[in-house]
Amino acid sequence: MGLIQTFGAFVGISGLLSGVMADPFNGTPPQSYGILFFPAFDVIDVYGPLEVLQSLGSLHHIEVSFIAETLEPVSSERLMVDKLNSTGFPSLTPTHTIHDSPELDVMIVVGGPGMTSNNLNATIDFIREKTPQVKQLITICTGSGLAARSGVLDGKMATTHKTSWPDIITYGPNTTWLPDKRWVEDESGSPPIWSSSGVSSGLDLMLHFVETYYSLENATFVSKMLEYVRHTDPNDDPFAYNGTLSARNCRRDRN
């Protein structure tokens, strides 16, 4: 472990103990984001955080790269044979490959049914190599399972898509998986690693990120633009995994 990592771990642990997080961006709000994706990605895992960044991009200069193994369009279509033969799975074209990715302040690893594929070794290697080079790692939904496959979640706390819970946590036997968090902020190392629960919870993580590293005013601006009522308490998880895969509540009026 190099000096920077040692220092980062020290700041992270001391921050955790004191209840004060270290700022991985040293007071300068992040500008460059990279979204890492793969075949059969989940569309809201990508476009939820992206919508937040697009709105934020009218207040701050924001750069978003879309990173995959090649520059070919990547389909969101499920890989499994679907006997219902439903359609409506568009592609997203990367701007960069894992071989020429730009410098990033923040890497966002998304999820989706394709994250269990055996053909993602190059993507998984990239996560392992790139993570120490970014200032913050964010995983959305089952993206934490993909990050776990690379080893970067070893010794960390994380959460994931609650409906996929029993399957995903097997990818991280050395990770402390928290089943009742809307999102988790592990600040114990460098970079910090924040992981969201499923799909729309990524909006809550991202808006909390904006509040933390830009301002509450910016987060409120984006929430209003999206007409999205934020969940601001990561410990209030309406979909907490309790071993039976039942959601406590899917309807706001029954809270």
Next chain:
Amino acid sequence: MGLIQTFGAFVGISGLLSGVMADPFNGTPPQSYGILFFPAFDVIDVYGPLEVLQSLGSLHHIEVSFIAETLEPVSSERLMVDKLNSTGFPSLTPTHTIHDSPELDVMIVVGGPGMTSNNLNATIDFIREKTPQVKQLITICTGSGLAARSGVLDGKMATTHKTSWPDIITYGPNTTWLPDKRWVEDESGSPPIWSSSGVSSGLDLMLHFVETYYSLENATFVSKMLEYVRHTDPNDDPFAYNGTLSARNCRRDRN
């Protein structure tokens, strides 16, 4: 007005008076959806409803077409000059043009900053011509402004993106715009026209649509997959327009 339209209007009005909605699908859940979009569309306006339909597509056979003026990829990039020069505005490639659109049970007109463009005459003509041929029209966010430009909202009730309220309602001088609804269901004619407020409220409209025309169980399944806490009361609008563009609440913990 032809016989079918007259009958539709009659059923709509009687349904409204009796409090029972007519079923435009005659008991057979809809299968074919078309998402109509244009340059500088809002990404969640498209991908929010799409995520719902993709999840529903694992329970029912669902077909989703992506319809634009040509088959060229359509960029989500803002048309206005942005001095911040932010990046991160991917394209979506249509599956159909407005000249060869398939038969649709449901047409979804999305919004986004591009809806004010003067170059959308062909898209607006298409909305006017296609609407009488579909069983249900849905607008998301400022998509209701585009629908209003075509005339199909004349004499109807509708709502739209609250942050864009004063601008959008000018497109529909003959529309009754409701400023304090999360979404609006106008059942007075054929097809029925449902309009959502901004961006994420489209998820609530779509999940209510699934509950209404598929089942509550299906809507709950999709909500759980998305880990999305539904707003189930269209009259509970946290972002109601009150003339000052202030949101009542962007944070769930302050409700």
